[in-house]
Amino acid sequence: MYESTRGNYPEQTGKEAIALGMVPVGGLFVPKHYPKINWEDIRGITYPQLAQLIFQSYLPDFTKEKCIEASEIYNKNVFDSDNPAPLVNVGKMGILELWHGPTAAFKDMALQVLPHLLGESMKVLTQTDRVLILVATSGDTGKAALEGFKNVKGTEIIVFYPESGVSTVQERQMTTTDGVNTRVVPVMGNFDQCQSAVKEIFANSKLRETFNQRGIAFSSANSINWGRLLPQIVYYFWAYLQAVESQSLRPGEKMNVVVPTGNFGNILAAYYARMMGLPINKLICASNENNVLTDFFVEGIYNRNRSFYVTSSPSMDILISSNFERFLYEMSGKRPDKINNWYKQLQERGEFKVDSDTLAMAREAVVAGWASEAEVQMVIKAVYQEYSYVLDPHTAVAVKVYDDYTKKTGDKTFTIIASTASPFKFAKTVLEGIDASAVSGDEWINLKKLSEITGWAIPQGLQGLEDKQTFGLSHVRPKEISELIRKVYIS
Template sequence: MYESTRGNLNGQTASQAITLGMVPSGGLFVPSTFPNLNWQDLQGLTYRDVAKQVMMPYLADFPEEAVSSIVDVYRDGTFDGEDPAPLVSVGKFGVLELWHGPTAAFKDMALQVLPDLLKVSLKQFNRDEDVLILVATSGDTGKAALEGFKNRKGMHIVVFYPDGGVSPVQERQMTTTEGSNTHVVAVKGNFDQCQTAVKQIFASESLKRRLQEKNLIFSSANSINWGRLLPQIVYYYWAYLQAVKQGKVAAGSAMNVVVPTGNFGNLQAAYYAKCMGLPLDKIICASNTNNVLTDFFATGVYQSQRTFYQTISPSMDILVSSNFERFLYEMSGRDAEKVRSWYDASNQGMFSVDDATLKACRNTVYAGWANEEETLETIAKSYQAYNYVFDPHTAVAMKVYDDYVSATKDQTFTAIASTASPFKFSSNVIRGLDQRESCADEWEALNRLSMLTGWKIPAGLQGLEKKPEKRVHSAIPEEIAQLVQIMFG
């Protein structure tokens, strides 16, 4: 069963939590208890079968055959190769490559599963309305969600992205998505403004009533939806299983993970794996110049009302980390009253946690950040040292990991979550690899990066510049609700 982080809606089934997306009156759904899952029982299984074993306990109201069918996506050719999330040995650490799906980003690992989770949820929940999926994206979620939901009967999806705040490849991926049920909106603002507008729509009873008259209900494909977060737990189990199989970790010994993050969902999934009994020790949180999370772990103060920076790692350009609420719920001892007070609108995005909660946070997570120059330097140094190409998000994680090892001398084997193919950010990766190189044309940069490194351009990025673009709507943040109403009301 599922409960709200703010104590305002409890006793919900998995189907209800996934269909609603977020708690209508504010808050996020979390499992009431965490199942224990011994990693040893998963040894020798395929990724698809590991996914079933990890996800089943959380989907108590789902038929087993439905879950079996849902996880078949991990072996049906949607992902490149037999292993959708290989742990690649690099130096003394491992890189968990999460970008072998159709959009070359880690979001595919969950967003190829969510549409079917939602379909089954609606059936279990006895809902026969069409679903309107609203998605705010800082870059990668948008295309992955569009790809997962395109041409799904009874489902419509609208993606809002910050105009000029994503890479040219990310934007082109979204604007060339096929499907008559897919819609894209360029918002003159940043990701946080897009995300806030979507949350306000979810809370609007009048808009819900108007859409209900059209036989439509809202849901979300952002990681505020439990159905997005659940499949992400799987690959931390997979990383540990591979580390043991490769002899990098002694069976039962601890492993660290480093996660480049903005919205905290990918990191929260690692923490949930730890709650289930996976032998994870330190979870390392890596931020870019928008280092609101790093500052929190240093001071205990969360301050989102600050200067927003547009960086070369755009998927991390976030100041309001939605999933952090789930983390604080656990770190405070599941104190819904505290969480409710911290996230009260009157705080205007700033709050301080108590000493006990901060201590629990620091005992669980190490946080650091890297600026633009350090990110580019890390791309170059890592390629020279390991002949491995990092995208600008994973490079942030690599820099923070180096800082962590320097500060702690911790030699525990560590898996770095690699969240996107370097080809999604080719021109900036080329800048990092060779300061003398410059490639203003993003499509030329794809080929140039391939020639420089010998790496193959992912299939989903090939020929993007030649694909026809769909109509892109434009709006300011304050107009988003009205636009949705015009489009569907």
């Protein structure tokens, strides 16, 4: 069963929690209990088999056949090999490559599965004929969601992105999506404004009722939806199995995990894996110059009243980390009264301060750090020169934070770095680090140059984007989003 972080809604089954996306009156669904999985019992299984086991553990109201169907997405027909999340040793680090799906970003690992989970879940809302997926994206979620839900019967999806806050490749990926049920809208604002506008729609009971009367229900493909977060747990178990198999870890030995994160979903999945029994030592939260999370772990204050930076790692350009609410719920001892109080303060004043016990628990669970834009360039250059390995800027943030952590602590624990995107999605930034003289003003030339210099192949999903027809709606302001969806879907 699943409960609300704010204690304001009845417990829900897995299907109900996924169908709703988020708590309709505010808050997020979290599992009441965490199933235990012994890594020794799963040695030798395939990735789809591992996914099926974890899905069934959290979704007992799904049939075994449905869990098998959802997990079978992890095959070479969708991902570029039989191993959708390979662990590559780079120096003393293990780089967990999560970008071998159709959109070359880690979001594929969950968003290829979500349509299967959501399609089954929506059957509990029998009064509706269609589901409208509302997505706010800081870059990669948008295309991965569009690709996952494209032409899925009974589903509409509309993606909102900050028009000046994503890379050229990310924008082109989204606007060339040609599904009959897909729409893409640039927003004159930043990601936080997009995300807040979408959350307000979910919390607007009158608007939801208006859509319900037309046979349309809202749901989400962002990581606020448990069905989006659940598949991300799988690849941390997979990483551990690979590390033991390659003898990077002794059986039973703990590993560290470093995650570049903005919305806190990817690192939260690692936390849940640890709660399930996976041998994880330290979880290390890596931020870019929008370091609101790092400051929280230092001060115990979450403060979004600060400058917003557009960086070379746009998927982390976030000041309101939605999944952090789930984390604080656990750290507070599952106290919805505290969550309500803190998030009321965040809405009204833009900040809140947690109590000393909660902060102590948070610091015990997670270590945090951040990297500047200059440091990102230095890391991309250094790793390429020493290991001939190409990092995207998000992964470079993680490597820098990991390096700082080891210098400070001397911790020699084998460490997994979650690599969240192909370097070709940010070719200009990567080229600036590897060979600045090769940088062009044309991003499509930069992709080819990066491939020529490094010998790495351009991912199939990024090839030929410059020649594809674009689709999309005119840009809107954040406050106009709710009116736009009215016009598009019920006028």
